[in-house]
Amino acid sequence: MVKYVPLILSFMLLFGCSANQDKKEEITQAKAANQSEIRENEANKTDYSKTEYSGNPQVTDDSSLQKVGDSFWDEKGKLILEDIKEVNKTYNIGPMELTILDIKVLHYLPAYNLIDFFHGFTHEAEEFDFVRVQMKIKNTTNEEVYFAPIALLETSSGEKMTWENDFYLEELNGMYSGNEEKIGNMGFPLNNHVHGQEDKAKSNHLEWIKLMTSEVLNKEHKEIAGKKIIKIRF
Template identity: 45%
Template sequence: MKQTLITILLVLLLTGCSFVSIQPNRDKTDSKTEKISTDSKKISEDDHNAYYNNPQVTDDSTLQKPGQSMTDEKGEATLKAIKPINSVYHLGEIEFTIKEMKLLHYRPDYSLIDYFHPLTEAEEFDFIKINVDINNKSKEKRNFAPVALFETNTGVKMDWKQDMYLEHLNGEIEGNQIKRGNLGFIVDQAESKKIEWIQILTSDVFNEKQERLEEAQKIQLHF
């Protein structure tokens, strides 16, 4: 009987020790979860400057000086030139903001080469990226494309179909909606260093009945 009691007490003692050793780890996990939740809230509050991750193009948001590079699972991006713009253009109740433009060299991961083949046969290339906001201040839907035509002083001319980002910035925008994202156009690598300016032509602004409300604007941006 005495031996049985000693065995029971020993089991209880070991169980207690196991609980004590596990408990601090759980508390540590809870603390980490709380920190992640706080950071997510911070990103949400600063949504205006948030980077929207593109499935085909490397995140270049940290590249702010020419020569800097960023590599991830999508490829490698190198910044060649950058120009803050922060200009607002008004087309009726459409407020179109161009925040910055960059000239980048991009080497996509091998798994993404097929995605870029309709735009270029090169396995690496230069492109111009434009970061924009589109704010529909009307209560009604509007139809608008931030870049209908794109050209440079080196003779490059493209239309909206050659945008490599495909972030659905063209077309219908709900009343009081803001669209944010990027547009990118591939340029000749040998000629890219000669690019001094780009010129974009927006689309007209239409309502739901496809009635034209505002005429397109031509915008020239200098590096």
């Protein structure tokens, strides 16, 4: 029996080495699979973030406001929903796809530290109404283009505002690289509106808004598609 001991020990050592090698290979494969999954998740996260709206630094989030009278407040102030129009319609302006998601009329009481910012857009910065348009914009070509989804906004109450009156400042106007897609908001103060006004002739209800896009320009800033006017009724 003694003479078989070295043989048995050799077999055990060989088996042990083989088992350890198999274990190492399993660990290596598991790490590789895990790294692959991490890279895939990161890639998906990057792609997703291009079209996921992440909020605005100076305006309270209105996503929870779905019924007239709903209100919400956070560290940026308080919002009250006065009107809402679900649109979800896509318009084509040359190579650009503009999808209007929804439009809201909101009353805003910004936080004290934001009042100076809003004084650059309205004299009633401590409390004012505004119209907010949420949209997605996509360049369907591989070429760089220039486009403004709302160059001019007009309301049934007689107000006319340009892109310069937009206080969301989410860089939806300007250059779109090939196949780039953006989602965001533009917001315009309604200086003709008085919150709580009982006179129906001066009520906060809008019958319609009219949006005019810019032309679409190529990278040489030559026009490749004309403006489009979009009228939306509440």
